[in-house]
Amino acid sequence: MELQNSIERRLLGKSQATREIREQIRQVAPYYYPALITGETGVGKSLVAELIHKLSPRASKEFIHFNCSNLSPELFESELFGHEKGAFTGAMERKKGKLEVVDGGTVFLDEVGDLHLQNQAKLLLFMDKGIFYRLGGTERLRADVRIIAATNRNLKKEIKAGKFRKDLYFRLNTLEIHIPPLRERMVDIPLLVEEILRKENERSRTKKCISSEAVNKLISYDFPGNIRELENLMKPHPGL
Numbered sequence: 001m002e003l004q005n006s007i008e009r010r011l012l013g014k015s016q017a018t019r020e021i022r023e024q025i026r027q028v029a030p031y032y033y034p035a036l037i038t039g040e041t042g043v044g045k046s047l048v049a050e051l052i053h054k055l056s057p058r059a060s061k062e063f064i065h066f067n068c069s070n071l072s073p074e075l076f077e078s079e080l081f082g083h084e085k086g087a088f089t090g091a092m093e094r095k096k097g098k099l100e101v102v103d104g105g106t107v108f109l110d111e112v113g114d115l116h117l118q119n120q121a122k123l124l125l126f127m128d129k130g131i132f133y134r135l136g137g138t139e140r141l142r143a144d145v146r147i148i149a150a151t152n153r154n155l156k157k158e159i160k161a162g163k164f165r166k167d168l169y170f171r172l173n174t175l176e177i178h179i180p181p182l183r184e185r186m187v188d189i190p191l192l193v194e195e196i197l198r199k200e201n202e203r204s205r206t207k208k209c210i211s212s213e214a215v216n217k218l219i220s221y222d223f224p225g226n227i228r229e230l231e232n233l234m235k236p237h238p239g240l
């Protein structure tokens with residue numbers, strides 16, 4: 001019950017779309033299957049991933065947020081699967097990867113659309129068979145880890161462009177949650193504004209409030225950066 005409430009308190013919004021997302025989180029959470037969260041930047045993908053984990057039977061285990069962008073294929077492999085001593089210059093010791101460390105928990109692969117093809121193949125092996133090898137290793141390892149992935153890319157287009165593996169896509173999107181942009185659910189804005197202001201007041205020990213004119217102005221803007229942009233917009237002008 002407390003967890004059910006926490007999802008209401010953390011994923012705010014009265015729009016039909018946001019209600020449906022809360023419902024989808026509840027439906028998806030109990031399963032072992034991977035989940036894919038899609039949507040523009042700043043819509044709440046990371047928040048949804050965390051809530052799925054918190055409502056899942058893995059909640060008492062670790063949730064690791066792993067960003068797939070800006071990593072060389074070698075570094076990605078070493079970070080996720082681990083490496084053996086001498087696997088590359090500077091690999092002085094054997095190191096466990098996130099999958100081994102988080103065994104029993106959830107790994108959140110953020111920006112999964114940025115993964116190199118060679119990493120995609122190894123991720124697919126893990127997702128299909130539950131097995132992986134440390135970089136430079138031959139020992140076949142297993143880990144009980146739920147994968148939740150997110151992307152702001154259109155993966156179907158990436159598949160057509162030869163940049164994303166179709167088989168991996170179908171493995172990842174067993175359960176898919178699409179989060180629409182904020183401009184398509186403007187009725188969520190007042191609650192979000194209230195919450196951002198509450199946090200800001202708590203942080204700075206102030207009692208600032210916002211006029212309804214200011215909220216109306218916000219509602220007429222289209223927020224390409226979505227909720228993160230709304231947060232940033234309110235930071236430098238807390239007296240709005």
Ligand SMILES: Nc1ncnc2c1ncn2[C@@H]1O[C@H](COP(=O)(O)OP(=O)(O)OP(=O)(O)O)[C@@H](O)[C@H]1O
Binds near residue numbers: 010018044
């Ligand atoms: N429905 C919501 N209610 C309250 N806060 C929200 C909601 N959706 C998003 N947020 C907040 O907005 C901010 C951006 O959300 P988040 O980081 O989850 O977006 P994202 O889609 O993962 O962005 P990116 O694509 O840039 O990684 C966070 O501070 C998050 O807590």
Ligand SMILES: [Mg+2]
Binds near residue numbers: 045046110
């Ligand atoms: Mg994110």
